[in-house]
Amino acid sequence: MTAPKAIRLYPAIDVREGRVVRLAQGDYARETRYPADPLAQAMAYADAGVDALHLVDLDAAREGGYTLLPLLRAIAEDGRLQVQTGGGVRGDDDVQRILDAGAARVVVGSLAVKETARVAGWLQQFGAERIVVALDTRCDDDGVWRLPVHGWTQGSGIELDALLDRYAAAGARHLLCTDIARDGMLGGPNFALYQRITQGWPAFAVQASGGVREAADVAAARNAGCEGIVLGRALLEGRFTLADALREVAAC
Numbered sequence: 418m419t420a421p422k423a424i425r426l427y428p429a430i431d432v433r434e435g436r437v438v439r440l441a442q443g444d445y446a447r448e449t450r451y452p453a454d455p456l457a458q459a460m461a462y463a464d465a466g467v468d469a470l471h472l473v474d475l476d477a478a479r480e481g482g483y484t485l486l487p488l489l490r491a492i493a494e495d496g497r498l499q500v501q502t503g504g505g506v507r508g509d510d511d512v513q514r515i516l517d518a519g520a521a522r523v524v525v526g527s528l529a530v531k532e533t534a535r536v537a538g539w540l541q542q543f544g545a546e547r548i549v550v551a552l553d554t555r556c557d558d559d560g561v562w563r564l565p566v567h568g569w570t571q572g573s574g575i576e577l578d579a580l581l582d583r584y585a586a587a588g589a590r591h592l593l594c595t596d597i598a599r600d601g602m603l604g605g606p607n608f609a610l611y612q613r614i615t616q617g618w619p620a621f622a623v624q625a626s627g628g629v630r631e632a633a634d635v636a637a638a639r640n641a642g643c644e645g646i647v648l649g650r651a652l653l654e655g656r657f658t659l660a661d662a663l664r665e666v667a668a669c
Contacts, residue, residue, distance in 0.1 A: 424639040424669060426662055427471040427501065427624065428462040429649040430455050432485060434476065439650045441601040443553070443565075445479070449601075451653050456491050463497040465659035470498045471524075471626075471647045477505025478526070486518045493519020501549050501591075512539060516547060524593060526551040529584075530564045530575055537587035545590040549624070552580055553595040554610075562610075565597070581618050592621040593647070599628030601650050606634055608641045615642025632661035639669045 431438055432455050433448065441447035453461070459470055470492065474485045483505045492500055503524025506512060515523045523543075529536045529550045539548050554562045554577045562577035577594075584592070594614060596607035606628045615623050624645035625638040631651065638646045651657060 424635060424643060424666060425469055425645040426467050426635070426659070426666065427469050427645055427647045428467060428652055428659065429471040429473065429626075429647050430458055431473040431475050431649070432488070437653070438475065439601050439653065440475070443597050443600055445475075447601075449650070455488055459488075459492045459498060460495065462659065463495065466663055467659055468497065468499055469521075469645075470500045470502075472500055472502035473524075474502070474504030478503075479505075481505045481507050483511055483515060486514060489515065489518045489520060503549070503551065509539070509542070512543060512548075516543065522547055522549045522591060524549040524551050526553060530580065533580065533583050533587075537584070537589075540588055545588050548589070549591040549593050550584050550589050551593040551595070552577055552584075553593075553597055553600075555597045578617075581614065581621075585618050585620055590620070590622055591624070592618075593624040593626055593645075595627040595647075597627065600626070602628055603630040603651055603656070604628045605630050606638060606646075608637055611638065611641040611643050630656060632657040632665050635662050635665035636669055 437451040437453055437455050437458055439449045474483050477483045489502060492498055499521040501522040501524055502520050506525050512523050525536050552564055554564055556562050564575045564577055596610055599607055606625045611623055611625050622644040624647060625643045626647035629648050629651050635646055
């Protein structure tokens with residue numbers, strides 16, 4: 418495997434009830450709130466020199482109906498951040514509204530698991546560069562990676578490998594994969610999982626997500642073959658800075 422020449426940073430802003438939050442292992446009952454306004458936080462990330470943002474509507478992830486269009490428009494109008502965003506994306510109109518509001522890409526999670534044919538159609542309708550397939554996964558007791566849905570609150574029984582095959586055949590380009598057991602836990606990402614995906618399905622531009630704890634994880638993700646990495650709790654809590662992460666990018 419040849420590692421990519423660069424890796425892109427995606428600072429994450431997860432929004433619930435208008436506040437910046439993080440969940441531990443996707444559990445809505447294990448929420449940490451942060452003081453910054455979501456727009457102010459996004460502008461702070463832009464000021465730090467990154468060019469991308471990962472924006473999640475946690476309310477919509479459970480209930481459906483993306484609610485962050487005003488925030489998305491405000492970030493897009495600033496012009497410095499390419500935003501990938503999702504949560505509650507259920508239909509063609511949702512995708513179109515999000516793109517029209519200024520998103521660079523729409524992140525599709527639960528529907529990518531439950532309605533593969535529809536999402537494959539979106540890859541053709543909107544273009545593979547405009548859709549991020551988010552396959553968030555847990556390893557079961559038998560060592561099989563499976564895919565929960567509805568904000569990680571319900572099991573689907575569907576295996577990760579099967580959907581990787583389907584989306585590779587459908588021409589998907591951008592894949593966001595989170596090991597849910599690592600998410601928000603500051604234990605480090607599951608680099609073995611990412612290396613397995615990048616070696617087995619090399620057509621995907623994989624974004625690592627879940628458990629980032631230090632700036633060195635950026636280089637480790639790149640060495641695992643990832644082309645992007647989502648930075649969440651550790652960044653919000655000041656365990657490292659975007660300047661630290663950007664230095665890792667420059668050194669890759």
